[in-house]
Amino acid sequence: MERIPILRMGRFLLVTIQVDMHDQLALTLQDDLTQRIVKDRAKGVLIDISSLDVVDSFIGRMISNIAGMSRVLDAQTVVVGMRPAVAITLVELGLDLAGVRTALNVEKGMALLQGATA
Amino acid sequence: MKDSNTTLAAIIRKHEADILAEWLRLQAEVRSPHGTIDEAEQRSASRDFLSALAKAVGEQSAADLRAPAFDRVREILTDISTTRARQGFSPSETATFVFLLKQPLFARLRKDIADGQGLADALWTATLLIDGLGLFTTEAFQKTREEVIQRQQRELLELSTPVVELWEGILALPLIGTLDSGRTQVVMESLLEKIVSSGSELAIIDITGVPTVDTLVAQHLMKTVAAARLMGADCIISGIRPQIAQTIVHLGVDLSQVVTKSSLADAFVVALARTGARVEGRGAAIPASTTAGA
Numbered sequence: 001m002e003r004i005p006i007l008r009m010g011r012f013l014l015v016t017i018q019v020d021m022h023d024q025l026a027l028t029l030q031d032d033l034t035q036r037i038v039k040d041r042a043k044g045v046l047i048d049i050s051s052l053d054v055v056d057s058f059i060g061r062m063i064s065n066i067a068g069m070s071r072v073l074d075a076q077t078v079v080v081g082m083r084p085a086v087a088i089t090l091v092e093l094g095l096d097l098a099g100v101r102t103a104l105n106v107e108k109g110m111a112l113l114q115g116a117t118a
Numbered sequence: 119m120k121d122s123n124t125t126l127a128a129i130i131r132k133h134e135a136d137i138l139a140e141w142l143r144l145q146a147e148v149r150s151p152h153g154t155i156d157e158a159e160q161r162s163a164s165r166d167f168l169s170a171l172a173k174a175v176g177e178q179s180a181a182d183l184r185a186p187a188f189d190r191v192r193e194i195l196t197d198i199s200t201t202r203a204r205q206g207f208s209p210s211e212t213a214t215f216v217f218l219l220k221q222p223l224f225a226r227l228r229k230d231i232a233d234g235q236g237l238a239d240a241l242w243t244a245t246l247l248i249d250g251l252g253l254f255t256t257e258a259f260q261k262t263r264e265e266v267i268q269r270q271q272r273e274l275l276e277l278s279t280p281v282v283e284l285w286e287g288i289l290a291l292p293l294i295g296t297l298d299s300g301r302t303q304v305v306m307e308s309l310l311e312k313i314v315s316s317g318s319e320l321a322i323i324d325i326t327g328v329p330t331v332d333t334l335v336a337q338h339l340m341k342t343v344a345a346a347r348l349m350g351a352d353c354i355i356s357g358i359r360p361q362i363a364q365t366i367v368h369l370g371v372d373l374s375q376v377v378t379k380s381s382l383a384d385a386f387v388v389a390l391a392r393t394g395a396r397v398e399g400r401g402a403a404i405p406a407s408t409t410a411g412a
Contacts, residue, residue, distance in 0.1 A: 080350065084310030087345040088303075096344045103350035104317055 004029045006036050012044040018051040026062045037073045044113035045070050050081025060095040067100040080109035122239040127176035133226045140222035167194045183250045199258035212259045216252045279305050281312040288389045289318045294327030302338035313351045322385045326357030336371040343376050356385035
């Protein structure tokens with residue numbers, strides 16, 4: 001079955017989304033991620049969406065959901081690498097991903113997490 | 119209708135020289151405040167128009183100006199309207215060119231057709247024809263004007279959205295002119311592109327040059343700020359004039375999510391402090407954090 005890989009980097013987890021998301025994949029990712037946060041005692045989750053050209057309200061909501069779940073499990077979520085066109089689309093859709101932190105790229109996102117959890 | 123068309127065409131052709139002379143005289147009487155058109159040019163345009171019209175009317179039902187027989191007539195009219203629109207004539211002045219033809223044409227019709235029914239028919243056909251042509255002139259005029267407006271809008275869009283890098287990691291976006299949704303889109307896109315290409319984490323949006331801020335403009339600003347935040351960059355809005363601060367509060371616009379500063383200089387100091395740099399005078403050091411305030 002298709003899965004999105006979750007990589008561990010120290011106290012943080014890195015998720016790179018490179019394929020089109022659909023319902024089942026999103027549910028699997030939420031499932032896997034919550035399990036890994038608990039298992040690895042992760043303090044932060046980096047979601048890299050720099051390969052996504054198109055983001056719809058479904059993915060927007062999925063990201064919000066993941067952030068909410070991680071917060072309950074005491075891990076911070078940072079979304080990195082959002083493309084300009086994607087950002088404009090999300091704003092036009094009225095999704096401002098409140099409560100989700102953002103950074104320009106993985107490096108800056110990592111620095112943000114390190115600063116926040118230090 | 120076909121009969122009255124043929125009659126009309128025959129009469130125009132028969133009296134072409136007379137009608138042209140009288141028409142030109144009438145045109146010369148109308149003085150425009152926007153300057154005059156070259157006499158020779160006017161004469162040749164009018165002559166071409168009249169002969170093309172006579173030919174077209176003879177071939178085609180006058181009611182249908184879109185027919186291929188009227189191609190030449192439309193072409194001449196479009197030329198005239200376009201030239202006049204560029205020269206700054208008003209639409210009625212442009213349409214008058216066609217409407218002035220009524221008087222000489224009707225006079226000839228009255229003289230040549232004795233039969234009352236025939237005259238009424240011919241007059242009706244001619245009226246339909248000239249009204250249609252007049253409307254066409256106005257349309258062509260309008261189209262030219264709209265093209266001019268569109269071109270200017272495009273130029274304005276390109277001119278007015280520069281994104282400049284003030285410091286490493288600090289962008290400035292000086293907005294000048296009214297913000298509508300079209301411009302916001304362009305502004306947003308160029309800002310976000312620049313954020314990506316320069317890797318900046320701070321952007322200062324300066325609205326000193328925005329004449330009025332209403333709820334819609336504020337909404338557009340907030341959208342830009344939200345989009346930049348989604349990409350991982352923070353925005354500071356600067357250049358808020360006292361009048362605009364009052365308007366924003368009276369309108370109940372909520373800018374509490376954004377850092378706002380009254381001048382670009384203040385915003386720059388805040389931005390420098392966030393990037394870890396500080397401004398130092400040659401004498402005593404000015405710590406950025408105390409001047410920044412927020």
